[in-house]
Amino acid sequence: MRKGLSWFNTTSIVLGFAFLYLPILLLVIYSFNASRLVTVWAGFSTEWYWKLLQNDQLLEAAWVTLRVAFISASVATVLGTLAAIALTRYGRFNGRMLFSGMVYAPLVMPEVITGLSLLLLFVAVNFDRGFWTITLAHITFTMCFVSVVVQSRLVTFDRSLEEAALDLGCPPLKTFFVVTLPIILPAVVSGWMLAFTLSLDDLVIASFTTGPGATTLPMRIYSQVRLGVTPEINAICTIMIGIVTVVVVLASIITKRQEVARERAERLAAAG
Amino acid sequence: MSTGVTEKTQTTIGGIRRKFAPWTDPAAVPLIRYENVSKRFGEFTAVDNLSLDIYEREFFALLGPSGCGKTTLMRMLAGFEDPTEGRITLAGQDIVGMPPYKRQTNMMFQSYALFPHMSVWDNIAFGLKQDRMGKGDITARVEEMLKLVKLEKFAKRKPHQLSGGQRQRVALARSLAKRPKVLLLDEPLGALDKKLREETQFELMDIQMQLGMTFLIVTHDQEEAMTVADRIAVMDHGKLIQVAPPAVIYEQPNSRYVADFVGDVNIIEAKVETVAPGNVSLYTGIGGGAKLSIAQNVEAKPGDTAFVAIRPEKVRIDVDPPAWQEANCLRGEVWDIGYLGDLSIYHVELEGGVRIKAAKPNLTRMVERPITWEDKVWVSWLPDSGVVLTR
Numbered sequence A: 001m002r003k004g005l006s007w008f009n010t011t012s013i014v015l016g017f018a019f020l021y022l023p024i025l026l027l028v029i030y031s032f033n034a035s036r037l038v039t040v041w042a043g044f045s046t047e048w049y050w051k052l053l054q055n056d057q058l059l060e061a062a063w064v065t066l067r068v069a070f071i072s073a074s075v076a077t078v079l080g081t082l083a084a085i086a087l088t089r090y091g092r093f094n095g096r097m098l099f100s101g102m103v104y105a106p107l108v109m110p111e112v113i114t115g116l117s118l119l120l121l122f123v124a125v126n127f128d129r130g131f132w133t134i135t136l137a138h139i140t141f142t143m144c145f146v147s148v149v150v151q152s153r154l155v156t157f158d159r160s161l162e163e164a165a166l167d168l169g170c171p172p173l174k175t176f177f178v179v180t181l182p183i184i185l186p187a188v189v190s191g192w193m194l195a196f197t198l199s200l201d202d203l204v205i206a207s208f209t210t211g212p213g214a215t216t217l218p219m220r221i222y223s224q225v226r227l228g229v230t231p232e233i234n235a236i237c238t239i240m241i242g243i244v245t246v247v248v249v250l251a252s253i254i255t256k257r258q259e260v261a262r263e264r265a266e267r268l269a270a271a272g
Numbered sequence B: 001m002s003t004g005v006t007e008k009t010q011t012t013i014g015g016i017r018r019k020f021a022p023w024t025d026p027a028a029v030p031l032i033r034y035e036n037v038s039k040r041f042g043e044f045t046a047v048d049n050l051s052l053d054i055y056e057r058e059f060f061a062l063l064g065p066s067g068c069g070k071t072t073l074m075r076m077l078a079g080f081e082d083p084t085e086g087r088i089t090l091a092g093q094d095i096v097g098m099p100p101y102k103r104q105t106n107m108m109f110q111s112y113a114l115f116p117h118m119s120v121w122d123n124i125a126f127g128l129k130q131d132r133m134g135k136g137d138i139t140a141r142v143e144e145m146l147k148l149v150k151l152e153k154f155a156k157r158k159p160h161q162l163s164g165g166q167r168q169r170v171a172l173a174r175s176l177a178k179r180p181k182v183l184l185l186d187e188p189l190g191a192l193d194k195k196l197r198e199e200t201q202f203e204l205m206d207i208q209m210q211l212g213m214t215f216l217i218v219t220h221d222q223e224e225a226m227t228v229a230d231r232i233a234v235m236d237h238g239k240l241i242q243v244a245p246p247a248v249i250y251e252q253p254n255s256r257y258v259a260d261f262v263g264d265v266n267i268i269e270a271k272v273e274t275v276a277p278g279n280v281s282l283y284t285g286i287g288g289g290a291k292l293s294i295a296q297n298v299e300a301k302p303g304d305t306a307f308v309a310i311r312p313e314k315v316r317i318d319v320d321p322p323a324w325q326e327a328n329c330l331r332g333e334v335w336d337i338g339y340l341g342d343l344s345i346y347h348v349e350l351e352g353g354v355r356i357k358a359a360k361p362n363l364t365r366m367v368e369r370p371i372t373w374e375d376k377v378w379v380s381w382l383p384d385s386g387v388v389l390t391r
Helices: A007-030 A047-054 A056-089 A096-108 A111-124 A131-154 A159-167 A172-200 A204-209 A217-225 A231-271 B002-010 B013-019 B070-078 B120-130 B135-148 B164-176 B194-211 B222-228 B246-251 B256-261
Strands: B032-041 B044-054 B059-063 B085-090 B105-108 B182-186 B214-219 B231-236 B239-244 B266-276 B279-284 B290-294 B305-310 B316-318 B329-339 B343-350 B355-361 B376-380 B387-389
Touching: A007 A231, A047 A056, A047 A231, A056 A096, A056 A131, A056 A172, A056 A217, A056 A231, A096 A131, A111 A131, A111 A204, A131 A172, A131 A204, A159 A172, A159 B105, A172 A231, A204 A217, A217 A231, B032 B070, B044 B070, B044 B085, B044 B239, B059 B070, B059 B222, B070 B085, B070 B105, B070 B182, B070 B214, B105 B164, B120 B135, B120 B164, B135 B164, B164 B182, B164 B194, B194 B222, B214 B222, B222 B246, B231 B246, B231 B256, B239 B246, B239 B256, B256 B266, B256 B305, B256 B387, B266 B290, B266 B355, B279 B305, B316 B355, B329 B355, B343 B376
Parallel strands: B059 B214, B059 B231, B105 B182, B182 B214
Antiparallel strands: B032 B044, B032 B085, B231 B239, B266 B279, B266 B305, B279 B290, B305 B387, B316 B376, B329 B343, B329 B376, B343 B355
16 A cells, blocks of 8 residues: 555545635636525526626726736836845845845735835825835835745856856846846746736735725725625636636746756766 | 967977976066965965966966965956955956956856856857857857867757766867967866866867967866976965976975875985985984985985985885895885785885885786785885975
């Protein structure tokens, strides 16, 4: 008998997965329900997906969310990558500890506090709250995730590659773009995807920093659910789950591939 | 330059090596000059007030244990480090402060540092593209380089699709492609196995002669330095201990450090008795007490403590006392024998506890050797086999 197939292990796995995915599975199933009542099954239908297409409020919210996610993930990726480079490269500059601590603080900071403090800042500087304040807030809290992902790649980056480029006549800035960036690109891309998904499903920080006319999808869903769950909500959630799943799976595939390629190269190198 | 190449291809390596000695010519202008160069990293002094001249077309080796400053010395030439004090000139131009991408030196890295996202072809062309060389010229040069390192068939491969030896060749081709004034080699063969390393050493010498370039190699492998270099600088703690051609380093080391670092050596402490031009007589208490005589000029006076260094292959080992010479004969007992196939190394314990190694070539196919463990033996050497060291 193979190990790991005892009744105890099987039960643990089944219970674990059920605990994690049963609610999501129910949500997905009921999004195809013909009935208006969320809890009563009345046959398969894609009606709610069609209804969704006519629900301007939800579509508008989805569009805002996607734009916020795209812009904030892109800016956070640039800033996070720069921070990661500063932290790994310039070994000991004044305030390095402080800087790295501050970059990573949002990782563990309760979202309520991040959201509230950003709100206070925007109010203090009299910044009109809306689309751009949400975007700025999302840049702030996703940057550290990008930074962590990119930094873990840079730690194993062979500095002599950059030295070789310099040595062959390539100036430093160009070296970054033609040597460093292409090599760390998979980490940068997975950092972007992580930031994108984090921004996509954030409710707390967006609620604090939003203003009139800028409602993100999670906020819209939350406010509608308070008036009662409709199958439409199930449908939009199913779509969001789909997007997040695809992005997360892509990100992990990219990281995995890069790891495998590196391991293979190292094995070959060791074998000579 | 073209006449130089044809002349070189027609002559044997040995012939060239004997003729090529610009360091003995007072009129020769060095290509690279380190002038009173120091490099400190915080409290640590990596290079300590060092001056060194390297000449054009020389194959120069920096040899020393790790941490002796040899890599720092090379990196200062490449521009990755700047000296704390002193001047470095390359072809008459002061290069201190000049960034690496403006220097006419190229480096072959210990890790090879091949760009993993580029093909072999693109790796080699990288430096040429930075110089905005024409497309046709780049193609011609890359193909020439591929041919030089015998990798024509691998141009399209990525570095991870190559063996260690092939990668090493790509790294070499890439660093040679720009025809630098100096090629810097940082432990270039460290990752190769012994056989491949030996082959590659000869190839490096070949390529260096074909291209008529100046090569500066950093290595901790003394055999490698001896094989490839015209001159070797033995370093320790950021200082040059001796700079000389390989044979001089080996046969006439200037200190116990050099004698011990390069090759195997027996060192015997002795008292100077008489000093004459071309000869020193000494006395040692070990091995039953013996008179030592070394054919050499030494700056010492009677009564000084000195050290006689003698290489194992120059030590004779006999069962009977060597009646044909009156000095350099010591008594002892065979303590251990190391059989290496081509040689047997006899470890002889002299009276007084000092052990001395004698290497004897195995000239016959006898399995039972006449001298064996615990035999009482005599070790001896000729006056011009040993060397007296005063430091």
